[in-house]
Each structure stands twice: as C-alpha cells, then as structure tokens.
Amino acid sequence: MNFNELSRLRADLAFIAHWVRPESHVLDLGCGDGVMLDYLQSDKRCIGYGIEIDDDKIPVCVGRGVQVIQQDLEAGLAIFADAAFDTVLCLSALQMMKNVEGILRDIARVGREAIVSFPNFAYWPHRVALMRGRMPVSKSLPYEWYDTPNVRCATIKDFEELANQVGLEVLECVALKDGKPVTFLPNWRGSLAVFRLKKK
C-alpha cells in the first residue's frame, strides 16, 4: 500500500503515519483491518504486530500480510516485553476501553514512543448538541448513547492530564478535522485528537 492509497482510505492515518519513523518496530493496538500496518510495512519498511479482537478483521489482516494477534486489549499487553517497540499506536481505540489508565501504563511500558488518537468530545457540534440537551451524534461519534461502543468520552485537555500521570510526556498534540490539522481553536474545531507521546 502506498501513501496515496492510505490517504484515500483513511486521511487521519495518513497524517499520523508521518510521525512513524521508517524501519521502526511498531505495535498497533486495535489495528482493525490492518491498513496502517500494511502501509507502514510496505512504504516505510517498518515491522511489527497488530492487536485486534474482531473475528472478521483477522483474515483481512492476514490477507494484507499484517502480523495480527487476536486479543482483547482489556487483558493488557503482558505478552510484550518492556521497551519492545519503537512506537505503539493506539488509534481510535482508547475510547472503547474500560481500563484506559491500565492500557496507557502498558503502552508506556512496552513502547519508547506512542501515538494515541480518539474522538474529541469537545468538538463544537458535540458542545452544541449538549447545550441543546442531547448527547452528541456526529461523523466522529456516530452512535446513539445506548448502543455506543465508545464508553469513554474525553477532550484534548482531559487526555493531556492523564498522559502525564501514567508516565507519558506529550511531544505533540494535533486536532484533526477530516484528516487535516486544525490550528485555530483546536479543542473546538478538531474532531479527532492525536497525541504524540514519549516515555518520561
């Protein structure tokens, strides 16, 4: 997979991919159909593993030549040694986790750097929905309150605090809208929060 294909499929991943150094050892938590690792392997000569729980996604990853390990992230990253990876990716997965703090501590343990993304709950249409007295439903949070897999709602400001607590230093923080960075009022105008983090 090349960069244009990735941009077309997932603009947010294409932006994030710039932060991953060529030839690095990568762990992708909640790797889905393996598109990010496919790109990183073929275009940036990275190696690594994806973790995914969904039965339907495993054969897709295998078909792409992505090394996928089927596992529930809530069970932690015990199979990986300390500092085993150059970069740990946790992209649009954190908001579905019960034990957010636990997985972040594990990310800090197994990776030297991490990139974490999640839907920004403070994105302005969400704020408007709340002001109207309703839970937000949008492109980035496309579920009703009663059937959402997104059990954690966080804003850019919230996450910074927790990252520091679990031993991760924020190197960069970008808010994306449709895969493009938002510089003016990011915590209002960005729908996806992306953090580049380093182990303290």
Added chain:
Amino acid sequence: MKSLGIVSPQSMHFSVPLSLQSGASLCDYTLVYETYGTLNADRSNAVLVCHALNASHHVAGEYAADKGGKKSVGWWDNMVGPGKPLDTDKFFVIGVNNPGSCFGSTGPMHVNPASGKPYGANFPVVTVEDWVHAQARLADALGIRQFAAVMGGSLGGMQAMAWSIMYPTRIRHCVVIASTPKLSAQNIAFNDVARQAILADPDFHGGDFYAHGVVPKNGLRVARMVGHITYLSDDDMAEKFGRELRNGKYQFDFGIDFEIESYLRYQGDKFSEYFDANTYLLFTKALDYFDPAREFGGDLTKALAGTQAQFLLASFTTDWRFSPERSREIVQALVNNKRKVTYAEIDAPNGHDAFLLEDPRYLNVVRSYYSRVWQEIENGEFNHKACA
C-alpha cells in the same frame, strides 16, 4: 464443496537406521503416506500435514468403499482439498503416518527383524523429534528440500513446531493449531490414566498380545473414554447430552443410565476395534515428552531463537486440553524473537475437537494465510535455491 475424491496411500521403505532420542534406533522401516495436488517445477509448493494422536496419513479425500460400503474420509477433509483453505489445486500436500502408529508405517504390530516376532512392547519409544527426522527423510526422498509450510493440530502442531526448531531452513511457514509448547501436569495425568487402563488389562500381556490372539479392548476403551472427555468442553457436553437418560428413568444398576455414558462407551468400543494398544502407549508418551524449552532451562524464547519460519497459530477458547494460554506462550516466545506471527483465538464451543470442525472464522484465517503463502510462491518472494 469439491473433495479430492478417491485417494490411495503409498509407502516408502528406508533401510538406513533411524537413530532415536532414547538412544535406540529403528532399523529397516516403512513410512506410509499420501500426496494430493502437484509438486511445481521449482518444488516450492509442498506442504506437510502432521497428524495427531488418533489420526494417520489419510488427511483428505476418501478411500474406495470397502466391502461394507463404507468410505473412509480423511481426517482433515474440511481443511485440505480443491478450493479448501489448504488448496490442493495450488499446493502439493503430503500426509505421512508416523512410526509407531497402527495405520501402516512400521509399528509395534509389525515384525521386528531382530527377533522375527512382532515388536510389541519392544517397539522403541519414539518422540516428536524422532518423527520429524523420519518425515525429513521422506521429504528428501521426494525431492523436497524446503516446505512452503508444515502444519498440524494438537500433537501434529508439536511436530510443526519441532520442524521450525530442528530444520529452520527447510520450512517457510509453520502452522500450529490447538497445540502447546509442553503438556501440563494435568495433561500428563490424563495420559497416564489412559496408559494404566491399557497396562492393567489382562489381555495386554505386557504388550505381546498379538502372540496370544487377543486385544486389550477393555483397556483401550477406557483409555479412549478418558481421552475423549478431554477433547470436549463442559458446555458442549452439557448441550449435547446434559443429564438425558437413555431409557427415561433410573435403572438402579451399573449399566447405561445417561446418554453421555452411552456415547462414551460407543466411542470407546469403536476405537478399541481399530486402534492398537501399544500405539496408544507410544503416542501418549510422545505427547508427554515434548518440551523443546527443556534443554534451554525452560526458556521457550531461547528454544525458538533459531527458527526462521513465519508462524500462524490458532487456539479455541473452550479448549481446556491445550488452552489458549498455551498457544499464547508460544506467541509470546515468538514475539520475543521478533518472528513474524499471526495468532487467532477462536471463540468456539467445541473444546479441543474444534480444530477438526467447520468454523468459518477459523477456516477463513487459515485460508487467508495460505493465500499469502501462495502469493509469495507466485511472486517468488523467497530464496528459490533453498527449495531445490
């Protein structure tokens, strides 16, 4: 789905003795095997399928109907065949019967050339590693220098793993299903109950029952019943049998009350008619002894450090014989070595038996994996010189 249709076994004789792990050796032996599909010109599409405790070289297809009109279908026919996950239109697949078995390769019921009598109890104890050496000799004779993949489930998975350790340059992919890096104390305990049942049967005659014209059927029955319990999950048994009574009421005797008793006894009876008691002893020992980490102080990461293959592992959540934890230990050791590894953990209700059953989630992963292996062959993404 299409099947291979009628297949037939072949055999190959080896007169150079096979040195065994125990220090003994097997001289002058025969291996029975089956092949499906066609070996390609550069000999890069061969896949070896290793069998487990109760199975044989008859992996797929069927034998012509016997006198009773019964067709014997291969034990992994849902996995191997034209258009199946391991596609015989693409791959050249070999199933080989391991020495010590009772399905054709030299075993305890055959004549020991040294004594002129059946081996019986004198058949040497063979290990997973011994089998792999024997399989490698067959591969040599068939002109296969490097397998595209070696694959197996349960005890067969142990053989695939042993291949990756013992012959790292001769295998590009290693497919290990519902297996374990070593048996637990509980696994060994169950095996020993099975062995004791056989050894205590008066018809066993210290393993030389052939000369007495009898078979230790009672021992074999119990051995199989114990084994069978460990292949099924508690849920599966509850679902299939529950506390169903055979005749609707308690009999107040020691015959068959419950359906599960009837089922297990039937399985035991059937098994005792075709399986050899000495083979059962030998194969359970091979299971017990397998422990590649043993010579590395128990460190599986070190045991797998020399491997070069890419791995696919799969386990089943309700398998309590070789549970997902055991497969994860292998995954962890491979990850520690930065090996390429894919692991599927299938949430299937059928316990250990699931590896032989039709579950699209499981079969799709294997299918997808072999598609990649085939792509590599088509694109020449490996060292061809290693194959010839």
